[in-house]
Amino acid sequence: MEDRKHTDAEPTTLRFAEIYQSPEWMTLDPISRAQLMLVAEGLKPGTMIHGNFTSFERIVKQMNLEMSLNTDPYVLEPAFTVATAKAMSEWLRQEIMMGEKPSRAECHRSNGELLGYPKCCTEEYIRPMKNIAERKQYSPKKLISNFEFELEQMLSRGESYPEELDFCPPPFTPCSATCPEARQVLRRWKHILEIADPIAAQELREFNWRRDARAFVHKTELEKKYEERHAEYLRHRFRSHIENIASCE
Numbered sequence: 001m002e003d004r005k006h007t008d009a010e011p012t013t014l015r016f017a018e019i020y021q022s023p024e025w026m027t028l029d030p031i032s033r034a035q036l037m038l039v040a041e042g043l044k045p046g047t048m049i050h051g052n053f054t055s056f057e058r059i060v061k062q063m064n065l066e067m068s069l070n071t072d073p074y075v076l077e078p079a080f081t082v083a084t085a086k087a088m089s090e091w092l093r094q095e096i097m098m099g100e101k102p103s104r105a106e107c108h109r110s111n112g113e114l115l116g117y118p119k120c121c122t123e124e125y126i127r128p129m130k131n132i133a134e135r136k137q138y139s140p141k142k143l144i145s146n147f148e149f150e151l152e153q154m155l156s157r158g159e160s161y162p163e164e165l166d167f168c169p170p171p172f173t174p175c176s177a178t179c180p181e182a183r184q185v186l187r188r189w190k191h192i193l194e195i196a197d198p199i200a201a202q203e204l205r206e207f208n209w210r211r212d213a214r215a216f217v218h219k220t221e222l223e224k225k226y227e228e229r230h231a232e233y234l235r236h237r238f239r240s241h242i243e244n245i246a247s248c249e
């Protein structure tokens with residue numbers, strides 16, 4: 001499977017549009033859907049996500065992707081590495097080359113490459129360097145990432161932040177809130193996610209809002225979402241209750 005060209009040019013056709021419309025697709029967790037889709041659409045070499053042994057495996061096969069189980073085979077929520085054949089064989093080759101006791105840096109570099117993260121972001125994650133003195137002064141008890149530090153500075157100055165930063169997959173922390181490479185990658189990811197699965201795109205956005213100081217900016221939207229979910233939960237409980245009563249009569 002070929003990677004899509006790495007430009008900001010908008011891809012208009014989806015490789016697996018039918019799958020994204022299927023009821024089986026909707027059985028998967030939205031944030032896992034978002035990450036899987038980026039690999040299937042050729043925008044990311046691989047991903048590490050939760051799946052299952054039924055619908056998830058079928059979908060991955062239909063997408064012609066490779067998968068490898070990362071957790072105990074008996075856990076209820078198994079986690080997998082899913083990647084293009086090329087990326088998977090390179091990742092496995094690096095695992096073998098690293099031997100039994102790989103360094104933390106080697107693991108992060110190999111995973112960062114598989115997950116399609118810019119090198120500058122992986123290196124900052126391995127060895128925090130940017131604004132390090134300011135970050136320690138700002139948050140002495142817990143070293144926060146430079147990304148979080150810069151984002152908080154932006155928001156405290158009343159500035160807006162680049163919208164594409166709301167499309168970071170859960171394990172990704174850019175090296176900076178203004179990293180041009182991260183922003184370019186995230187803009188491509190945002191674009192295709194919004195076309196292919198708007199529900200998953202919105203879930204990913206809200207996941208990012210809850211991560212840090214963005215929660216203050218999006219407080220009203222998050223509260224509204226919580227109320228909607230709670231109302232849906234109560235409706236579900238009420239329906240089950242009525243069905244139980246009916247079945248007892």
Ligand SMILES: [Zn+2]
Pocket residue numbers: 118119120121122174175176179180181182
């Ligand atoms: Zn970066």
